[in-house]
Amino acid sequence: MKAKLLCIILFSVVLYSCRSESKQGLTSSYLSTDDEDILNGKVIFEQKCSYCHNFNQDAIGPNLSGITKEVSVQWIKEFIKNPSLVLSENDERALALHEKYKINMPGFPDLSEKEFNELISYINSYSKKKATSNTNLGNPIDNPIEDTLVYSDINANIKFVAQVPASAKSPTLARINKLDCAGNSGRIFINDLRGKLYELNNNQPKLYASISEFNKNFVHEPGLGTGFGSFAFHPNFEENGLFYTAHSEKPDTKKADFFLPDSIPTKMQWVVKEWKNKDPKSTSFEGTVRELLRIDFVTIMHGIQEIAFNPTSSKNESDYGMLYISLGDGGSVGQGFPEVALHEGSQVWGTILRIDPSGNNSGNGKYGIPTDNPFINSKQKKKEIWAYGFRNPNRVCWNTKGQMFATDIGHKIVEEVNLIEPGKFYGWPIREGAFVLNTFGNQSLAYPLPQNDDEYGVTYPVIEYDHDDGVAISGGFFAQKPPFNGKYIFGDIPVGTVFIADLSETKQRNIKKLNIVLKEKQTDFAQLIKKNRVDLRLGQDCNGDIYMLTKADGKIYKMTY
Incomplete structure (x- = not known):
């Protein structure tokens, strides 16, 4: 199994381009070369697309230079507008994307036809470039962590607690992000x-x-x-x-x-x-x-x-x-x-x-x-x-010994949990987890550590998992009550999987998945919110109880024992 990338990639459709004339639709020759249109498209790109893409090298998404020369402009527009609809129609390219990245990208249906044309005209203004590579890194590792994670014998029993007031008329209804205890007051707060x-x-x-x-x-x-x-x-x-x-x-x-x-x-x-x-x-x-x-x-x-x-x-x-x-x-x-x-x-x-x-x-x-x-x-x-x-x-927490831990969301190789100690260097951007990163080239590939790795002074994660099992780690907390007894509970933001690990042990196989049980029925958060992207966050109250938050519908669940 090859490592999965962090998020579904808007324009990586180049990898799956269909060559039949009927599916090519509008070509790049249809797009504007007017300076004002291209400038307007740049503004849209920076607001909507730059999170995952640039034109210099692979980032979270691939280098977009030259993409309109290889992929149907019409298909790109339809996919930007409503990727879920294209997927539901069993489009070959969309299915391949979903299989590769395991997560849906958000749609942008509110863009006008003029804005679509300006956006793609801006993308079209870049010719194909190749990212530089470092030939001194050796051969990339095909699969950084070979085994996929298995389920624990312990279940995460949850109950519905509250619905946060909607701050938008359509999903995401409430962008709930953190739940925490308010100092010595015993009060619980949550933010949108x-x-x-x-x-x-x-x-x-x-x-x-x-x-x-x-x-x-x-x-x-x-x-x-x-x-x-x-x-x-x-x-x-x-x-x-x-x-x-x-x-x-x-x-x-x-x-x-x-x-x-x-x-x-x-x-x-x-x-x-x-x-x-x-x-x-x-x-x-x-x-x-x-x-x-x-x-x-x-x-x-x-x-x-x-x-x-x-x-x-x-x-x-x-x-x-x-x-x-x-x-x-x-x-x-x-x-x-x-x-x-x-x-x-x-x-x-x-x-x-x-x-x-x-x-x-x-x-x-x-x-x-x-x-x-x-x-x-x-x-x-x-x-x-x-x-x-x-x-x-993205999140920090402490165990009962006063040790500090931080989750670090990975790029394309692994997700990690680190034991934080003062003055230590945790590797980025020359490492991602316990793997070498090509900082100035293709950052999607993992390379083995060099023989002189000690000279770099990197402190490596206590646990890590690759993108076979998730794509963006959420923060976690230590659950003290039985049956967890001090284990670390955390999750994966887009996929919505919940994990358990004993951070006193640092072996990768120490991580297991938790089955979610609501009203004595096994489920998962994708089923509960009826969306492929969960946007899961975890919180902890003043009694040490752990909560699970789903942004798409603004709901709060609490773990029960």
Whole structure:
């Protein structure tokens, strides 16, 4: 079995192009060469397509240069508009795509005919290019992890808890992204990426704060992780009323504290803010808001994925009240700017930061840099960095021993869970999991580790799985109650599979899948939401119970024991 790629690829139809005249439809000669049309198409491409594609090399999706010379323009338009419909009609190319990538791409039915023509005219303006390759890496590994995962004897019994209010008229109804305990208060909160923070009280979500109302430059479109990304309540929230949020804004809204070189475009800014409710026990927010830091990103994806406090630290420990901030690489490597994530200078992209929100010794004077940070005396790395070498560290958690773990969403090779230790390098973009990555060439291939691998100083995942078993890892948590007894429960975002692993053991076969049982009937989340793409997220309440969130329908489920 060959490794499956991260997401279904919009224009990889070149691999399955049908040559019959009846299916070719409109050809590239039909497309506009007008400069204004092409410029308009560029804007659409950057908003809708750049998450997966570019014209320099294979990224999440393939290099699109020359695609309109090889594939029917009419077929591409129909597929962009409604890929699920094309698939349901048993179209040969669509079926091949689904077999290869195991997941549907979203459709864009709202594009007008003019916009379709402009978009494809822009794509048509690029001639075919070949990505550079590194011949010193040896032969690629055909199948990074040979065996597929099996099911555990343990089931994940769940019950329906709540329906989050819809923030859109059609799926995704509520972009619910995180459920977490609010510090020492015992209260549970959940966010919608479109800018809403709810408190879950007696299984009823009630609006606590509207992030968008306090941030006029807030953006949550075109999706793909943008919006109200994460939140974290101070461990002493019940007394000080402090909590923190991360959200996205338009590029150049304000001067960033961490900015890209002038030669690299900025498509998004991410902002961390502190909120202080004047009455911590209030069921809605009324208080003050201040900005802590602002960061530029190359693309709209892989921004600030997570902010969190260590829930196992006590007031007399140095980690108490220190805020961890997980930053993706901003899509820089896939878009042809690997230097942003190579950490040869003072970059912060692809790192986990650790700051003291109550301090002021940072460059902007709005937060503190803890004196026990690993690079506090470094002249090469930012003093805020706790660990580095991540592609997209989307969630962090701690076990009962106080050890920190982070999931990192892979590119095309593996999904991984890492034990996070201060100052360690976790490999990206020269490694993906325990495999060598061709950073400057075809990034879809895995290569074996070199004999001198120790010289690179890479810390490898405690567990990893390849794309035979999923395509994008979700965050996970430790379940303490029987029958799980401290095992790590996590999932795969698009596929919706739930996994169990013992992180005290680091062998790959330690990972198993969990059967989902609802009302004593075995099911899975794709069946429950009646969609192929699940968009599964996991959360944990103040009692340690684990929740499962499905974005497509805005529903919350709770694991029962």
